[in-house]
Amino acid sequence: MxxxxxxxxxxxxxxxxxxxxxxxxxxxxxxxxxxxxxxxxxxxxxxxxxxxxxxxxxxxxxxxxxxxxxxxxxxxxxxxxxxxxxxxxxxxxxxxxxxxxxxxxxxxxxxxxxxxxxxxxxxxxxxxxxxxxxxxxxxxxxxxxxxxxxxxxxxxxxxxxxxxxxxxxxxxxxxxxxxxxxxxxxxxxxxxxxxxxxxxxxxxxxxxxxxxxxxxxxxxxxxxxxxxxxxxxxxxxxxxxxxxxxxxxxxxLGGKSAAIVHDDADLDAFETDMRYGIFFNAGQICSAMSRVIVHQSRHDELVERAAKLANSLSVGPGIDRGTDGPTMGAMVSLAQRDRALAMVSSAGADGAKVVAGGRSLNIPGAFLEPTVVTGVSPASEIAQQEVFGPVLTVLPFRTDAEAIEIANGTQYGLVGGVFTADLDRATRAARAIRGGQIFVNEWFAGGVETPFGGVGKSGYGREKGREALFNYVQTKNIAIRMR
The missing domain is CATH 3.40.605.10 (Aldehyde Dehydrogenase; Chain A, domain 1)
Known part of the structure; x- marks a missing residue:
């Protein structure tokens, strides 16, 4: 090249x-x-x-x-x-x-x-x-x-x-x-x-x-x-x-999107959702899966899986190799990396547990280890504010209503997700979660064809899908009186 x-x-x-x-x-x-x-x-x-x-x-x-x-x-x-x-x-x-x-x-x-x-x-x-x-x-x-x-x-x-x-x-x-x-x-x-x-x-x-x-x-x-x-x-x-x-x-605009994982969710499949939901592009995605809200009966198992996944990813410069290269690259700048590190450090000081990652790499470049944090309050900074880095926060819930309350408990409303084998439960949650796009049993489901955009402080207007065309045109009416 x-x-x-x-x-x-x-x-x-x-x-x-x-x-x-x-x-x-x-x-x-x-x-x-x-x-x-x-x-x-x-x-x-x-x-x-x-x-x-x-x-x-x-x-x-x-x-x-x-x-x-x-x-x-x-x-x-x-x-x-x-x-x-x-x-x-x-x-x-x-x-x-x-x-x-x-x-x-x-x-x-x-x-x-x-x-x-x-x-x-x-x-x-x-x-x-x-x-x-x-x-x-x-x-x-x-x-x-x-x-x-x-x-x-x-x-x-x-x-x-x-x-x-x-x-x-x-x-x-x-x-x-x-x-x-x-x-x-x-x-x-x-x-x-x-x-x-x-x-x-x-x-x-x-x-x-x-x-x-x-x-x-x-x-x-x-x-x-x-x-x-x-x-x-x-x-x-x-x-x-x-x-x-x-x-x-x-x-x-920003997002602090949550995936609600119910007790009947397929956690084997969900590992792929975590892989791409929070660690793709080093987590620098507005619609990243930055929070996982998991039923308390599956909390420990999911945390263990998330930590194992984070620790399995290779991090490093990705320019010289293709599919054999690292599974996660650098963040865009040292300033962005240090901001994410500071948020993880602050969460730890407040009693959160960093079960994977949480450190910069001892090599040149803006690298941050894939990170998983648990033991945080839904009202804490790391559960409320956009980290915009490879940092996953895991929170437990007991009831469906509590899960929705936690998911909707931020100023953002970009995307959300629900993972369950129960179609009725999934439909209820999809309608209750505040966001412009809701994923069911696959994070980032959809594509160019599906409309995307936020509510609340995540913005307004829709990109992608046929809906986006109407962002760029105005309707004119022409009324002719025939004489």
Whole structure:
């Protein structure tokens, strides 16, 4: 595979430019070594990107295109990603720290979004409304226009694809503000847009600091829709900035999601759910299974299984090997690792028991052992706040009502899960758990086709599924009086 370029530019209006702010170093979290320099955009660069996207939208180059032609462009971006999957995955692993095999899953998932929404670009149809003799009335769907996508560092490539694909499929133009920690892989989406022949300015990809470039983009008067994934405080600030211009926003924020494990659950199968629910991407997933609420009769057995699983995982740099590489990679930065460590240490000081992990590795890089914590109160910090690391908290329950109360006892409501052989119990729990998506007997069940989003402080709006298409269009009604 080729080496990374030493300098990565911003992509605005079809050109690769250095940006007006001082460049930053991008480091490999698995080694701490500097990978390259990344150009940084300032407010003037944001203005230029918005102007380019506005020009393309106002020209009708995308919105007036026959939907099947737009569909082919979006699908083509997915094919470009698949054709370059090896290089993209390598870039992603180097900047984010996840093992190469995990990066390949992310890249494949990103391509799938372009395939899925490209296939639906020509399926958004209005309806005729009967108003009686002498009237013809119908609805139409129109794109918002210029869409801003402020993406997180944990799945930078797939998260951008998740919102960019439906935005383009419905005729919008896009400006992506990449995360400072993981800005590199998104350059491949700009290359994909160029490769399929999208008009210059239809897709713009910039990196910039949140208080400067991010704020300028979220509050720009010529942006028509803001999409954000990240922390609650930043989401609130972005929503405020967008609201000042009466611009809608789609927010996917934090989570403290719980799996309720009943006494009749299949714990052999549940080990796989724990493996991917909390230790995939080193637990840096908004919808991670960060809490397991288990019936007291199975508590000790589940804790033993969770500890054995955590101790069985190999942790280390994952760039040089594929499927034979480590089963968990680095966290994205030393700061993120140390934050997670501090939360585990604080829980231990309050009487919790760390039954596995809980320490950093004595090697270079931002590595944290897969960790399992038990003996905590549902009201404790580690059971209430998002760790965003490979840390599983196990809590016991006695009754179904108590399990639901614990599951719903945080400010978040992103996803949840219930594990039981009793269909009636599962259905009752699925309806009672507060969240935008509930998994029954498989964590992360579903896919691109299923809608995803939060309630409460986990945000609003829905990504994925057909529902996401309607985030990017407005309904217009046309009423004609026939004379």
């Amino acid at each position: 080729p080496q990374l370029e030493s300098f990565w530019s911003n992509h605005i209006d079809g050109e690769w430019i250095p940006g007006g702010a001082a460049p930053i170093d991008v480091t490999d979290p698995a080694t701490g070594a500097v990978l390259c320099r990344q150009a940084m955009a300032d407010a003037a660069d944001v203005n230029r990107a918005v102007a380019a996207a506005r020009r393309v939208h106002d020209s009708g180059a995308l919105k007036d295109m026959r939907p099947v032609e737009r569909a082919r462009l979006v699908q083509g971006m997915g094919r470009f990603i698949e054709e370059n999957a090896g290089d993209i995955a390598r870039t992603l692993t180097l900047e984010q720290g996840k093992p190469l095999w995990e990066s390949r899953i992310e890249v494949s998932g990103a391509a799938r979004f372009f395939e899925y929404y490209g296939n639906q670009a020509d399926t958004l149809e209005g309806r005729s409304i009967p108003l009686g003799a002498g009237y013809l009335d119908f609805t139409d769907y129109e794109p918002y226009g210029v869409t801003a996508h402020i993406v997180p560092w944990n799945f930078p490539f797939e998260m951008t694809a998740r919102s960019m694909a439906p935005a383009l499929a419905t005729g919008n133009t896009c400006i992506v503000k990449t995360p400072e920690l993981t800005p590199l892989s998104n350059a491949w989406l700009a290359r994909a847009a160029e490769a399929v022949g999208l008009p210059p300015g239809a897709v713009n990809v910039i990196c910039g600091h949140g208080p400067e470039a991010g704020a300028a983009l979220a509050g720009h008067p010529d942006v028509n829709l803001v999409v954000f994934t990240g922390s609650v405080p930043t989401g609130v600030a972005i929503a405020r900035a967008a609201a000042n211009n009466v611009v809608p926003s789609i927010l996917e």
